[in-house]
Amino acid sequence: MRIKDKNGNTLCLIIKKHQMSEGKLFYTDDTEEFQFASFRLKKDEVIDRHYHFQNTREVKFTSEAIIVYDGRIQLDVYDLAKEFIQSEILVEGDVAILSSGGHALKLLEKSHFIEVKQGPYNENTDKERF
Secondary structure (H helix, E strand, O other): OEEEOOOOOEEEEEEOHHHOOOEEEEOOOOOOOOOOEEEEOOOOOOOOOOOOOOOOOOOOOOOEEEEEEEOEEEEEEEOOOOOEEEEEEEEOOOEEEEOOOEEEEEEOOOOEEEEEEOOOOOOOOOOOOO
8 A cells, every 4th residue: 555645756655564565576666765575475486596686876865664573553644734634453464664755653552573774874963853
């Protein structure tokens, strides 16, 4: 599910655990700044050894991925004008890709989650609380 602002720009992509299908599935377009895929592969399948070339890229926003291991988390999504857009509940196995705008998390119960974001990151210059 893509949460968009009133101009159709993606703010957040939510992938629910039950929506992740067999095989390799990329949820983001090749042109997006942050890439996300799920892999549900059979025993003995192989992903060929590889490496990624050094490439200089222009990144406009610090994107984040929230991966929920257990618990229940309310995710509030805001647009670039800091206007509230939508809330969603994330549970075990769900993933949220935050690509633009703002967000807040409220833990509805004891929760364990991982946050992944682009770096380098400077708390003082890369974030504004509102």
